[in-house]
Amino acid sequence: MAPPSVNHPSHKTSRFSPRVAVAAVIVLTLLYLALPHNHHHAQKLIDTIAEKSSSLSSHPAPEWALTDDFHADDAAAQEHKENQAAPACRTDYVRSLQDAAQNPTNKPQLSFEQLLWIATTVQTSAYALTTRGGIKRDHRFLVWGLGHDSPLWDNANCFVPPHASPGSGLAARRGRTAFVENWQTWIDTVSAAYPSLEVHFFDKYTSTVATSDAFFASPTSLQLPEEVQNVCWDVILVDAPQGYQPDQPGRHEATHWSVQKAKDCLRANKLSEVHIFLHDVNRALENKIVDNILRAAGGTDLGRINGVAGDLVAFRFTKASLVDDLHGLGGPGSH
Template identity: 30%
Template sequence: MKHKLQGSFNPKHLLLGFFLLGLLVIILRSSYSSSTDSLKSPAKSDGPTPATPACVKIPPSLAAAVIHYATSNVTPQQTFKEISVTARALDKRSPCNFLVFGLGHDSPMWSALNHGGRTVFLEEDAAWMEKVRARFPDLESYHANYHTRVRDADDLMALRSKPECTEVGDVRSSECRLALIDLPSVFYELEWDLIMVDAPTGYFVDAPGRMGAIYTAGMVARARREGETDVFVHDVDRAVEDKFSRTFLCEGYLKEQEGRLRHFSIPSHRSNTGVPFCP
């Protein structure tokens, strides 16, 4: 995510600006409507008394995002249509618990879109994380270590047939090599309503790759007490993201694909032990 830079003007910058401004208008319109309803006085014989508008501040997370994108030529690599897929899910479920693998130029946007909820970012590059924290101290981010490598993807894919890799339970006690058992504790303490897998780095053979992140996202979704978890995987034009998302998040749970983004909706398996790993 942090490497997805564009040094010159890009139409996506303008589209993202319109997207955030539209969100701002909706929030302000809702706030204004609520405030005017509360201020209306009983109607008099000569007609209703005009309501007095109240001053309503926009959420700090949204203010920071608007300022950031209005003053930067650097935009997220996801397209407007790809971003809109996740935004629609957030519109239905926020405020919620939203976990993002990766800390990047789109992070202020995700935090703003989940205003009132908890948005957590896991980042592999400690130096980059501190740089982003300095500019956006309100973003909740944690350093994460990964033990896999892209060059081992084929061997890891074969684990799909292993019982220890399909058993639903506490991922921290999993014996599956794909399970990420040493992430920051916050990851295991919450049930996540949305998970975005847009990290770690996966475009060269010695990079960690997203095999473990995709697998672990699917397993914590199955292990939640009830309900469904929306899981999004970006860069599915690459072999690892394509194969691992189809295999461990399951094509039967695929709701939508837009460009290089896939959206899966994975139900809880905890209350129904007879549910197969994939439908």
């Protein structure tokens, strides 16, 4: 994940620039993730990042407009947005992640560093959709799994475009964030607390942790609900379904679907890049997924962040990076 280039600031006093603020947050975040963590220095850097991100919400947001070729999302997603009033975007997303990571009641399984890595990737990816004429389309973020961190992902996909367009009267825009979950009772619980989240029930997995070798030898593609299946997703986080028992689905089918969808959209020139995150790669099956699906399909390995509740990796896919038919997993998808 490469941050946008930033020109050296002028010594002259200038008015607030969201572009510079967004770039500063991204650069500081990458620096934080790259450096060894001395607690005192790490906290000072986090405070600086949070201060920069807070400036995006404390200063009046610039107006912006949709470009002439703006592509609206599918009707179902638009209807969901209209029917469920989402809370206001909290554009100081770094501070919101830190608050969540320190919450003793509903603490996410992902560490703060892992949350920050994903959220900054979402912000950077959304940033790439803006032009001086406005925004090309809503940014799309797909999350496999529903949990205490779900509102964080919905909020991380809120973006203040850096270019003003007089007269539009618009400020921060919420991208589309969708969740795929295979436990209906858990969906009911989380949706009751956060009714604005877009959640899709799916439990039609054909393989398990115990039968994963057969899947790698002869993979099949999932057919998700059409509201998910027929969309090209900019960033995908695979943190479900469950995979710590032999009879559970594991994440090989979800990751395979995600890579196949990325490949289809890249080859059709509907996307220029896709980022895919996979959690719990400290487990044997997830390590095999990394080698036989993510890396085998041509993804660029962006690194790994260890965590108490599971390690996280990320891969970046572009049209130029794709590899065909490795280990039976690179053929064209059925989406």
